[in-house]
Amino acid sequence: MKHSPNSPILLTSSLHVDEARKAISQLVKELIEESRALHDPKDIETVSLDQAINRILAQDLLSPIDVPAADNSAMDGYAFNGKCLGTGDNNISLEIVGTAFAGKPYKGKINQGECLKIMTGAVMPADCDTVIPQELTITQTETQIEFKQNLLKPGENRRLRGEDLKQSKPAIQAGRLLRPSDLGLAASLGISTLQVKRKLKVAILSSGDELRSLEQTLDAGSIYDSNRYSLTGLLNRLNLEIIDCGIVRDDPTALKQAFIDAATKSDVLISSGGVSVGEADFTKQIMQELGDVGFWKIAMRPGRPMAFGILKATAGASERKTLFFGLPGNPVAVMVTFYQFVRAALLQLNGSNQTEPPMTQAISEAPIRKKPGRTEFQRAILGRNAEGRPTVRLTGSQGAGILRSMSEANCFVILAHDQGNIAAGDWVDVALFEGLL
Template sequence: MTAQLTPIEEALAHLLGKAPVITATERLPLTESFGRILAQDYQAPADVPPADNSSVDGYALRAEDYVPGQALLVSDRIPAGSAPSPLKPGTAARIFTGSEIPAGADTVIMQERVEVTDSGILINAEVKADQNIRRRGQDLAKGSLALGKGTKIRAQEMGLLASIGLAEVTLVKKLRVAILSTGDELVDPGTPLGPGQIYNTNRFTLLALLAEAGCEVVLCETLKDTRTATRETLERAATQADLIITSGGVSVGEEDHVRAVLEEFGELSLWRLAIKPGKPLAFGSIKGTPVFGLPGNPASVLVTFLMVAMPYIRTGQGRLRIHPVGLQLPAAFNTTSTSVRREFIRARIESVNAEARVSAYPNQSSGVLSSACWADGLAVVPEHSTVAEGSLLTYYPFTELLS
C-alpha cells in the first residue's frame, strides 16, 4: 500500500463508487419520520390549498363594488372551516385568516383598514382585485411532485407531507453502523482517570454525528490494543453492521492495528489523504463490510466524518444531494505557511466593519475539540496556499455539512 497522499476529490470518487445503496424500506407514521430519508416520490393528490382562502382577517368583497366614501353592507360571516355561500352583489362578508373565499368575491381588505359603522363598513385603503387572497393550488397543484425520493425530512418536509394528507410515509431503512474506538488509554466518562488515561471523546462525537445522519448505531465498543482483539472485534462487527467506523489505529505506530488488520485479513483500498486534519484516514472492508478508519484525534474525527464519511453515507441512503454547498466569504485572518494538504479550518462567521467575514479559531491543533464548539463551520484553505485577510474562502456551515 503506497504512502502517497490521496487528494480529497480522488478519494471521494473512489469512496462514492463503492457505497452500497440501501434498498430496504419501511413504512412509518409521519410523526416518526423526522430526520429520515424518503424512499419514493410523493405527488400531491389534490390542490394545496384546496380552495382560494383569505390570508388576513378582514372583509371579502368584489373590487368593482367599492365606491370611496360609501359604506358596504356586511351580508355574511365566514369562519374558518365553513363552506361559504356566494357573496351577495354589492355587499361584503366578514372573513378570517384561512377562511374560504366566497364565490363572487375577488379581494379581501384587512380589518385594520376598515371602519365599522351602523350602515356597513367604510374602507380606508386602495381596493384592487386579488389582494390578500391565497389562490387554490398556489403551494402544490394536483399531480405535481411534492417531495422526491432521497429527500431528508426536516420540519418543513414533515409539514408539507401533512399538507397532502399523508399519515404514513415509506422511508429508507436506517444504515446500521458499528462504532469501534481504539486505545487502551480510553475510559468512559463517569470513571475516574488513572495514570495515562483519557476519556473516550470520539465515541460520543460519532454517536451524535451518526444520529444527525439518520443512522442506527448497533454496536459501540472499545478495542483492546492487540492485533488479535482488533481482528476479532472487526469481524464480529461485520456480521452486525452495514458500516464500521473506527477511530484511531490507522497511522504507522506499532499499536495501530486497524489498518494492519484490514491489509492482512480484509481489503485496504484507501489510506492517507491530502487533508489537514485527518491525513491517516483509511477505508477498506472486512468480510465484505465497509470500514472507515478515522484518525484518533478529536478534531480529525469531526472533520473527516463531515467531509469524507458523510458524502459516503448520503450516497448509500440514495440522497438527492451528496456534496455540501459552500459559501464564498472573505477571511478575517491570515496564514503564513503553505501545505501540500487541503486544510479545513474550524471557523465561524463574524461581523467585521458591518461585513460578514470568516474568523478562525486561534489553535487549529487536531486535539483541540473546543475549537469546533467555538466554530459554526469549516473554512477551506487550498493546497499550496496562504490566506490574506479579505481573500475569499469557501466556507461550509456545520448545518450544511450535516443536512
C-alpha cells in the same frame, strides 16, 4: 490486494479532498448497484410522524388533497368582484354585506357593488375574485368601504385552489432527509405515517493500547476514549442504528477479529486510530486481508491518514459486504474526516438525495496562515460585525488533538487546496456545524 477495476487502490501520494470524495462516492454507488440490499422493499419501514425526523423518505409522498383546498383570501380585507376595477384614480364605494372567517365560509351571494369582509385563509365566495387589504381603503364603516380603483388588479390577493399542491402530485420527493418542516407539511395533508428507509446499522470502535473507558482509572500514558462519544453524537444526528464495539487493543489478531465481528452485523464500520505509519498501526494490514480497500493519505489538515474500502465477512451462508472507514485517532481529525467524507457516504448509501452540507461565506476577522497544497479545516466562530455582515474568527490553536477547539466552535473555515495565507478582511468559505455536528 484484490480490487475491482473501479475500486480505489493503495496510493503513495496524497489525494486532494475532492478526489477522495469522488472516489468514495463512486465506490458507494458500486456497492449499491451490486447488492441492491438497501433498496429492497423489506428495507422500507412505516413510521409515525413523531418518529420520522432525520429519516430518509423512501417513496414520493403524494398529496391526497389540493392545497389550498379552495380559493381563499391571502390577507385580511374585503372580497369583491374585480370587474368593477378600472385604470383611473376614481374612488369605488362598496357595501359590506357580511363577514367570512377562516373555517366558516360565507354562503350568501355577493352582487356587483357589494363586498364581503374577509379574514386571511377564509374561503372566497364564488362571486368574488379580488381582495382589497383593509389598510388600502380610504374609509371604513360597518356597512361600507371606499378605495381608489387603480390600487390593484382583478384577482389580486386571492390564493387559488391547488396553488401550493395539486392532489396526487408529490409533496415531498423520495430521498429527502426529513426535517421538522417536512413533518409539518405531512401533517397539514392529514398524513400520520411515512414510508422511510430502514436505519443503517453503523458499528464503531476505537483502537489503541493507550485508550481507557470512562469507568476506568487513568494510568501513566493513558487517555480516555472520546472518539466513540463524538461519533455517537454525529451518527445520532443522522438517526442511525449504532453498534458500539468498544475499545480494541493494538494487537493484529484482536483487531482483525473485531473487524470481522463488526462487519457481520453492520452496514458500515467506522474505526478510529491505527491508520498512520506507526509500528502498532495494523489497520492497513488487516484491511488488505479482509477486502477491497483504498488506503489514502489525503492532502488535508487535520485528518491526513484515512482508510476506506469494503470489508468482506461471512454472515450465515452468504458473504456480507460492509463499508469501512478507518479514521485517524486524533479527536478533531475524527470529526473533520467524518464531516468531510463519512457523512455524505452514509446519506448516499441510505438513499438520500441530499448529501452535501450547506456552505456560506464570511469575512475573516484576523489573518490566517495557510500553506498551498492541502485543504484545511479551521475551527471557528461565526458572528456579525456592527454593519451586520457575517464575520468569522478562529477558536485559537488548531492542533488535531485539541477537542476544546471543536467544542467552542460553531463552524469550519474551509481553506481550499491551492489557497495561501488569508488576510484580515478577506472572504472565506464557511460550513456551519448546526445540523451536522
